Amino acid sequence: MAGPMADDPTPEFGLDYAPAPESTAVVHLADEYGLFIGGEFVEPRSGRTFDTINPATEDRLATVAEGDSADVDRAVAAARTAFEKHWSDTPGTVRARYLYRIARQLQERSREFAVLETMDGGKPIRESRDVDLPLVAAHFFHHAGWADKLEHAFPNRNVAPHGVVGQIVPWNFPMLMAAWKLAPALACGNTVVLKPAETTPLTALLLAEVLQDVGLPPGVVNIVTGAGDTGAALVEHPDVDKLAFTGSTGVGKQIQRSAAIRRLPLTLELGGKAANVVFEDAAIDQAIEGVINGIFFNQGHVCCAGSRLLVQESIAGDFIERLKARMTRLRVGDPLDKNTDVGAINSAGQLARITALVASGVDEGAVLHQAPCDLPDRGFWFAPSVFTEVQQSHRVAREEIFGPVLAVQTFRTPDEAVEKANNSPYGLSAGIWTEKGSKILWMAERLRAGVIWANTFNKFDPASPFGGYKESGFGREGGLQGLGAYVRDAGANA
Amino acid sequence: MNAPTYTPIRTTSVDQVALEARAAELGSRSIKTSSKRAALHLAIRCIDLTTLEGADTPGKVASLCRKAVRPDATDPAIPHVAAVCVYPEMVAYAAAAVAGSGVAVASVAGAFPSGLSDLDVRTDDIRSAVADGADEIDIVLNRSAFLSGDLSKVHDEVAASKEACGDAHLKVILETGELGGYEPVRRASMLAMAAGADFIKTSTGKIPRAATPAMALCMAEAIREHAHQTGRAVGFKAAGGIRTAKQAWHYLVLMGETLGPEWLTPDLFRLGASSLLNDILLQLAKLDSGRYSGPDYVTID
Numbered sequence: 179m180a181g182p183m184a185d186d187p188t189p190e191f192g193l194d195y196a197p198a199p200e201s202t203a204v205v206h207l208a209d210e211y212g213l214f215i216g217g218e219f220v221e222p223r224s225g226r227t228f229d230t231i232n233p234a235t236e237d238r239l240a241t242v243a244e245g246d247s248a249d250v251d252r253a254v255a256a257a258r259t260a261f262e263k264h265w266s267d268t269p270g271t272v273r274a275r276y277l278y279r280i281a282r283q284l285q286e287r288s289r290e291f292a293v294l295e296t297m298d299g300g301k302p303i304r305e306s307r308d309v310d311l312p313l314v315a316a317h318f319f320h321h322a323g324w325a326d327k328l329e330h331a332f333p334n335r336n337v338a339p340h341g342v343v344g345q346i347v348p349w350n351f352p353m354l355m356a357a358w359k360l361a362p363a364l365a366c367g368n369t370v371v372l373k374p375a376e377t378t379p380l381t382a383l384l385l386a387e388v389l390q391d392v393g394l395p396p397g398v399v400n401i402v403t404g405a406g407d408t409g410a411a412l413v414e415h416p417d418v419d420k421l422a423f424t425g426s427t428g429v430g431k432q433i434q435r436s437a438a439i440r441r442l443p444l445t446l447e448l449g450g451k452a453a454n455v456v457f458e459d460a461a462i463d464q465a466i467e468g469v470i471n472g473i474f475f476n477q478g479h480v481c482c483a484g485s486r487l488l489v490q491e492s493i494a495g496d497f498i499e500r501l502k503a504r505m506t507r508l509r510v511g512d513p514l515d516k517n518t519d520v521g522a523i524n525s526a527g528q529l530a531r532i533t534a535l536v537a538s539g540v541d542e543g544a545v546l547h548q549a550p551c552d553l554p555d556r557g558f559w560f561a562p563s564v565f566t567e568v569q570q571s572h573r574v575a576r577e578e579i580f581g582p583v584l585a586v587q588t589f590r591t592p593d594e595a596v597e598k599a600n601n602s603p604y605g606l607s608a609g610i611w612t613e614k615g616s617k618i619l620w621m622a623e624r625l626r627a628g629v630i631w632a633n634t635f636n637k638f639d640p641a642s643p644f645g646g647y648k649e650s651g652f653g654r655e656g657g658l659q660g661l662g663a664y665v666r667d668a669g670a671n672a
Numbered sequence: 673m674n675a676p677t678y679t680p681i682r683t684t685s686v687d688q689v690a691l692e693a694r695a696a697e698l699g700s701r702s703i704k705t706s707s708k709r710a711a712l713h714l715a716i717r718c719i720d721l722t723t724l725e726g727a728d729t730p731g732k733v734a735s736l737c738r739k740a741v742r743p744d745a746t747d748p749a750i751p752h753v754a755a756v757c758v759y760p761e762m763v764a765y766a767a768a769a770v771a772g773s774g775v776a777v778a779s780v781a782g783a784f785p786s787g788l789s790d791l792d793v794r795t796d797d798i799r800s801a802v803a804d805g806a807d808e809i810d811i812v813l814n815r816s817a818f819l820s821g822d823l824s825k826v827h828d829e830v831a832a833s834k835e836a837c838g839d840a841h842l843k844v845i846l847e848t849g850e851l852g853g854y855e856p857v858r859r860a861s862m863l864a865m866a867a868g869a870d871f872i873k874t875s876t877g878k879i880p881r882a883a884t885p886a887m888a889l890c891m892a893e894a895i896r897e898h899a900h901q902t903g904r905a906v907g908f909k910a911a912g913g914i915r916t917a918k919q920a921w922h923y924l925v926l927m928g929e930t931l932g933p934e935w936l937t938p939d940l941f942r943l944g945a946s947s948l949l950n951d952i953l954l955q956l957a958k959l960d961s962g963r964y965s966g967p968d969y970v971t972i973d
Contacts, residue, residue, distance in 0.1 A: 198702040304700065463893040464690035500900075507929050516702045613685040633687050 195509075198516045200303045204290045207380070210241045213249055213403065214386040216256040217396025223248040228405070230379055233300035234513050234522035234557040242379050245402040247411040250371065253400040254417050257342040257369040260397030265369050266339060268395075270326030277322035277364060279392035285315045287388070291381055295353055296513045298380040300522030300558070301476050303514050313638055314357040317656075320640035321361035324661055328366065331661055338668035339367035340443060341419035344412045346433075347382075348425045349375035349524050350479040350580075355424050356382050358655045360399060361640075366664035368420070369398050373412055375425075376405040377525045418442070422663070424481070427578075427604075427649045445653025445663045447481065447645055449578040450606030452627065453599035454484035454635065455589075458493045460611035464633065466497070466504050469584070472609060472635040474508060474520050474562050478582040479528070481650070482607035484635055486575060488595050491588040498566055498586060505549040508562050512554070520582060523558040532560050532581035539565050539574035544585070570598060578604065592617065596624045605647030609635045628654070683862045683897060686854040686890055695886040701925045709959055712952050714936060715920040716743060719753040720778055720909065720944045723762075724877065730765045733758055737769035739973040744953050753949065754938040755808060759784075760801040767805030778808035778843070782833060785847070785876035787812035791829055795836040802840045809833070810843040810909075812876060815850050818860055826860075830867035843871035843909055843942075846891070849881025854890045861894035865906045871942065875912035882912025885922055892930040899931075908935070911944030917955040920948060 210227070212219040224246035229238045245253070265273075284291065291314075292306040301310075324331055343363045347355035352374060363370050374382035382401050389399055402408060406429070413421060413433050423433050424447040437444040454472050456465045472484025489497050513521030523529040540546055544565040553559040560581055568575050568585040575585045589595040599608055608627040610618050618632045628646040631637060638644065643654035654660045703711060721740045723732060733756075740753045755776035758766050766777045779801040783789035789797075798809050811833050817825040834842045844864040848857050864872050872891055874883040888910050895906050908931075910923050920943055927935050935941055950970040958964045 195701060195703050195707060308700075459685070461687035461690070462684040463896075464687040464694070467690060467694050496900075516700070613687075634690060 195517045197512065199512060199514045200293055200296070200307075200516060202293055202297060202514065205294045205297065207240050207294075211243060211379070211383045211403070213243045213245050213253065214383065214389075214399075214401040215249070215253045215397075216400070217390065217394075219386070222246070223252065228376070230298060230377065232297050232557075233377070233524055234554070236556050239298060240380060242383070242403045245373075245404040245408045245411070249404075250402055250408065250411040250415055253371045253402045254342055254344075254412075254415050256397035256400050257371050258417055260395060261339075261341050261369040264395060265398050266341075266367055268367070270328060270367075273364060273367060274322045274325035276392060276394050277318050277325060277361060280388060280394070281315045281318035281322060283388045283392055284311070284318065288312075288315065291353060291384060293514070294384055295378075295381050296521070299349060299352060299378045300513050300524050301479075302518045302521040303516055304518065305476060310351060310354045313640070314353050317354075317357040317361045317640045321365040321661070324362075325365040328665065331658055332665065336668045337366075337665035340664065340666050341368060342417060343368045343370050343420045343422065343664065344373075344415065344418040345370055345421075346373045346409045346412065346423045346425065347375060349378040350476060350481070352378040353381040353385070356385065358660075359422050359424075362655070362661050362664045363422075364398065366661065368664055371400045371402060371412055371418070373402050373404065373409050376403075379403040413437070416440075420444070420664070422653075423447070427651075430651060443663070443666070445645075445655070446651035447653070447655060448606075448649060448651040449580070449604055450481045450483065450646065450650050451486060451576065451578050451602045451604045452482055452484045452607040452609065453486045453488050453595075453602075454609035455595045455599060455611065455621065456487065456489045456493075456497065457592075457595075457610075457612040457614075457617065458490045459613050461613060461633070462493070462497065462500070465611040466500050468609065468611060468633070468635045469501060470504055470508070473584040474582050475636050477520055477523055477560070479524055479580055480636065482629060482636065482644075483580075484607070484609050485579060485584060486599075487584055487586045488589050488598055489586065490595075491590050494586075494588045498564075501564065501586075502547055505547075505562055505564065508549050508551070510549070510551040510553065510559070510562065520562055523560050523581065526558055528580065529558040529560060532579055532583065535574060535577060535579045535581075536563060536583055539568070539572060539583075539585070542572045542574070544568045544572055544574055570601060576602065592621065596621065600624075600626045603649040606645075606650035607631070682901065683858055683894070686858050686893075688854055691854060691890055692886045695884075695889045695926065698889070698926050698929055699885060699922050703921065709956065711921055711924060712917060712956050712959075713751055715917065715924060715943065715952055716753055716949065717751045718938050718941050718943050719949055720755045720757040720911075720942050721753045721949060722757040722877070722911070722944050722946050724757070724759060724780060724784075728759060728762055730762070733762045733765045734769050735973040737766055737775070739949065739971065740775045741770055741773040743949055744956075747956075750953070750956065754942055757810065757944060760797060760804070760806075763801050763804040763806045776807040777805055778810055779804075779806040780810045780876075781806075782809075782811035784810070784812055785878040787814050788816055791832060794829075795832055798833055798836040802836075802838055806840055808841045808843060809837050810845055810873060812845045812847060813860055813864060815847055818851070818856070818863075823863060826863055827867045830864055830869060834868035841870040842868065843873045843907075844869040845873045845876055845911075847876055847879065848874050848883070848887045848891075849879050854887070857887060857890050858894050861891050862898060865895070865898045865904075869906060871907035871909050873909035873911055873942075873944065877912040877944065883910040883914060885926055888923055888926055889930060892927060896931055905935070905940060907940040907942065909942035909944055914943055914945045915947050915951060917948070917952045920952065
């Protein structure tokens with residue numbers, strides 16, 4: 179056969195895509211941000227600020243106010259005033275209108291939000307652009323639809339909003355988690371004090387601009403930036419009527435203690451150690467993609483990440499070999515590059531935690547494989563990693579790593595798969611890979627996980643409730659169940 | 673029925689939703705101008721420039737062959753295509769026209785596009801095309817036998833065709849649009865490779881449902897599995913409905929990310945097309961001039 183000519187002048191073409199960075203020109207950052215209280219940005223009474231950086235470069239992005247208990251007090255008071263004076267009486271049709279406006283504005287400014295989310299958090303632009311922001315808009319649209327239909331959502335009940343809701347969101351999906359919390363709260367007629375995560379406050383502050391633009395009445399949403407102490411001040415505040423928290427199990431437990439003393443309604447969405455269960459009769463190539471997506475999506479900074487792979491022993495050797503081959507094709511690097519699959523670790527602290535847990539895995543005898551990749555010199559990076567020879571007693575099989583690290587174990591029978599999958603203090607999500615529908619249903623009945631995906635992973639929808647069992651928390655977000663967390667029974671019909 | 677003559681094939685099922693999602697994801701890879709020229713040149717080097725019309729004449733084939741050897745007379749840096757692809761009657765003319773240029777002659781053969789003639793007739797067709805100078809033979813899989821479950825017959829016919837090819841390379845067209853989904857395509861791919869195909873190819877171009885990126889991914893995954901099981905690298909040819917440089921680029925990405933950069937060569941990857949070459953030439957001109965001119969600035973051959 180005639181091949182290419184030996185003296186072909188064309189340079190060899192590989193898949194070294196030239197960098198295709200998303201432009202940051204769409205983002206106009208202020209140098210300093212105050213707290214968003216009563217519809218405007220105000221100086222913090224604390225007088226304290228902190229810098230937020232780009233974890234991919236360690237460059238400072240902006241200086242952000244650090245709210246203390248006096249600031250939280252002011253925010254809660256603003257929310258209380260807004261609730262008492264008008265928001266609790268605002269008809270559902272009007273609340274819906276605000277939510278629709280927010281959703282549309284977020285769609286229009288979606289690129290700007292996506293780029294900023296990537297700059298502040300390190301996640302690949304492909305994800306913030308194609309996953310986070312579309313879902314954010316979808317959550318506002320979905321809940322706009324509920325706002326004037328609460329009597330249909332909760333038939334034969336006379337429901338009322340709680341009042342002032344305190345919401346604390348994590349750094350892994352800053353905007354998306356804010357949307358999950360704000361949209362149902364506002365749809366049901368609550369006012370909100372939101373605390374974004376310390377390392378990723380910027381998109382929430384950009385959201386404050388949107389709230390101003392759509393004319394949301396002052397005080398309905400207040401945003402107090404800060405770290406753990408700020409969050410604690412919000413949790414402890416006596417005039418908060420309901421708390422919602424997404425974050426670590428450790429902090430969740432402290433919050434539950436505080437809420438329990440005051441009998442405060444509470445929803446917690448905490449950690450996870452999800453099992454992705456692959457049977458020998460699965461569509462293997464798609465299962466590989468699903469396992470990759472399950473653990474390396476958002477650098478594994480996902481509470482529902484499929485961080486444990488349980489693969490049937492009969493196909494384990496072949497499957498792991500294919501998995502390693504697939505990992506060599508992951509593109510790790512500049513999160514703003516549209517071709518990047520795996521971005522930067524969110525913070526130095528998280529990188530240290532991942533590094534320590536991976537070291538423990540090596541110490542305990544698991545075998546570590548890392549994707550060959552050149553990591554940038556600056557910023558926080560961790561190569562996509564897989565542990566094989568993992569035993570159920572290893573820390574890497576028990577503890578949430580919250581990073582791009584997969585622990586592979588094998589099972590022999592469906593019963594053993596269920597036993598191993600459930601043998602965890604967590605119970606947030608699980609994945610089942612088989613072409614046999616009856617096996618999917620059999621497994622789903624037995625897995626103790628709030629979300630179970632079959633032949634897919636990490637799929638979200640505002641209509642679908644999300645939440646966990648056991649130490650993964652309680653309460654649901656999304657769907658009717660999620661909406662229900664933001665109303666109380668108001669007793670006899672008014 | 674005779675006992676199976678092929679070794680039963682180990683393969684996996686295919687999940688449609690996830691497969692299509694992955695193919696779409698690979699379609700969103702972006703490429704900057706600096707790598708674009710190399711990508712477009714590679715695409716040209718992988719083209720089987722095709723004319724498969726009942727109205728083909730020696731004159732038409734001569735025109736096509738000139739274009740294949742020298743796609744752009746004004747720019748000698750632009751490489752020639754991999755092959756011209758014609759009907760058996762046209763092979764001798766094509767072979768004469770491309771002789772010494774490095775462009776191969778490919779011929780469809782074996783009762784293309786249905787494949788439903790007596791096997792002896794089909795293998796004679798192949799031998800005759802090879803004798804006339806075909807370097808590569810594109811046959812169709814016997815869909816009738818495949819869909820009626822006679823996999824041994826499918827296998828044996830491909831093996832017989834391979835034997836008839838002699839030194840010529842054998843491409844087996846699955847006609848994916850007639851097989852009824854991804855799973856049968858995966859099985860047909862494995863079967864054709866087990867029977868000795870050097871390339872597996874999506875479509876004849878004669879039915880509306882032609883190549884899609886998801887179908888290409890499905891077949892590429894089969895090729896990966898075959899290579900994994902046997903160590904033999906089988907090529908992939910996408911054909912039918914590929915008209916734009918952007919589509920060609922999508923297929924290159926898909927092959928590279930699924931099978932590895934070693935598949936990005938004319939020895940293992942082909943694009944069967946007729947109008948694609950002109951769009952690539954226009955895109956190359958745009959790299960230099962900044963403008964996408966129009967159809968009158970490339971030759972219609």
